Amino acid sequence: MKQIVQSIRDAFSMAIEAIQDNRLRSILTLFGMIVGVFAIIAVMTAIRTLETSINSGLNIFGSNVIYIQKSPAIQMGDHASRRKYWRRPNITYDMGEELKSRMVSAEWVSIGDDRGGIVVKAGKYKTNPNVVVSGVDEFGLEVSNGSLSAGRNIIHEDVAYGRRVVLIGKTVLNKVFPYSDPIDKKILINGISYRVVGIIEPKGELFGNDQDNVVIIPITSYLQYFSHSHTSLGISVKAPSAEDFDAVKEEASDQMRIVRALQPNEENNFEMITNDSLIETFGAFTAGIKMFAFAVSIIALIVAGIGIMNIMLVSVTERIKEIGIRKAIGATRNNILFQFLLEAVFLSLLGGIIGVILGVLAGNGISLIMTVKPVVPMDWVFIGLGVCSAIGVIFGIYPAYKAASLDPIESLRFE
Template structure:
């Protein structure tokens, strides 16, 4: 049995070599369909893993008050339906003073700049460091840990101490051979003492989370005085069962801060990390569906091409089939031979598509600094799909070859 299978595979490979150009074109067509499937699913998986990890690091018990909701409906021309005012410092201060829901901590932050140059003695970074003004609850609300040193204290924030926390990438450039704790760095001419190093969080869409400096919010406001600075308010609830109540209370409080009447809509957004992850999952589902549709359409075309190439092969090898039948080959043997040949071509296309798909997903992950994981499910499905396509595409040619009359086949020129 095995020897017969081995012989059929050998004959299939010989046949493939004899019609190499047509076979390569068919393999490429199948490969493109599998490439679309595996490549898109690889990229989507890397995207979901990275962004979901970043959102979930905020914690399931955290929600944000921000200028807009996570998704904003747009009018034609790309303009927003509604322009919300920025969350300014007066809004933040009134909210913090009046929001008193139990078992919650309020974090306040803003991005001073994303193009700062940080100096230490004679060393300095490229102008791409991000400077954040934060309060003492920022790390807890964003799920960030201190790897070395300590976090800000309430005393640091209230007394506007010139201290800072650094992202882990500063250990690679500013402090290659030094212990950074206790050292003095300079940001826009203002000196800060390093009290802690944050654990690495990687990058999202090229935005390096490890090249940032956190400084007390009042110190940041003294350095960055541009108009219309937009603040973010994050509320961390100690127990998830209080999350809904804390969120409702925050909405009421901020509506009062904005002096909105009961009939007016909110002119700010509120979002939870869970909501963002769920919306991301919905987007991922749409992209996965698109990948399947593209691949199915392409594979359908490749199945037709594969069937045609096998029909041509049957026609070209009519005399050979007649000789085999005259020598005693059964119809089932002839049929099996063509089936195996079709399956071999299909699996070659599957291998090419899987390799290209993995390469595409890996390149996507490298470009955006995502963690890459092999899409095993997509690879398994790709193998199954190409096998089924080969079976379907090879059925008619194999049946036609098996039904050929040996005498008429021997007369074929």
């Protein structure tokens, strides 16, 4: 065992010597490997970062909530398929009320909608026209996984009477009430006067979006002032527990079909979204990118492998004399084969390691932008380095074999 370790160490030090002796050529060869490994590691790291941010804590909906809306959350596909969603009838407040009265297994059913591009004013202070106004009922905060840091929530009576009361997010608060307590103060939302009743606990950013740049008002008031002909509402159904979740989801689907007056042979003209389905949709989306990055990397690595073979063939030709000397003083075929093979593997592995380091750094650049924790995709690091070693062996074996097969007398005579 010790002998094997020692002989590998000897071959290894010979490989390093040879690479040092041909520094420029080795560096050029390395580039190919670096690019190939860099591409896959950078993409995989970036995707892993996104996945982590999606999966860890940043749940968009509250727990056990099923969200029903007209179109899918992430739409992929061509114009025609998007028009299909767009042509579906809107979900109205009445439909929401009807579903609410039909559902028996749900803890509650909530109706809401939001739109962006809103200006909020209070006295001389004014926000940019980028605030999101959200119309909800008394369950609205729970739907969006939010909570209050001060004041009270929107209550049933606010919704029933269409009261002009508002909950404001931290970003809006800082803009329009920089120095004073906002509770019971008046603000203007797109020019319409509302009374502040509560402050929403900050949530931070998601995909670079500020989730605290919002104001929340009763859905009835929202429909009065902020809806338009295209407005299609979202309905949230809360299951009492995780065990009931699937049953509630099924009941919601059945009841919604009745509300939408669908025939048994017609497909749903609404979408049901859950935290899990969002993660799943995102997964399907990233799988495509992963496949593409993988394909690009494999091509790059094969090209790099051919480069390594080329370099090793040149190296063998240049070192015929050296091979002759080594054979004359007792190197066997296997000694020479192993030496050249190890050189090829070492070159490709070195390129792979540099590629991994650069790839992880570049891939985590995105985590800085999105303020999530950096990750190292260890599985892909090992896959990348494994592929590099394999390429070193595959493309190094022929030159090494050629070197090992040289005739010692002719090699010694070679000038």
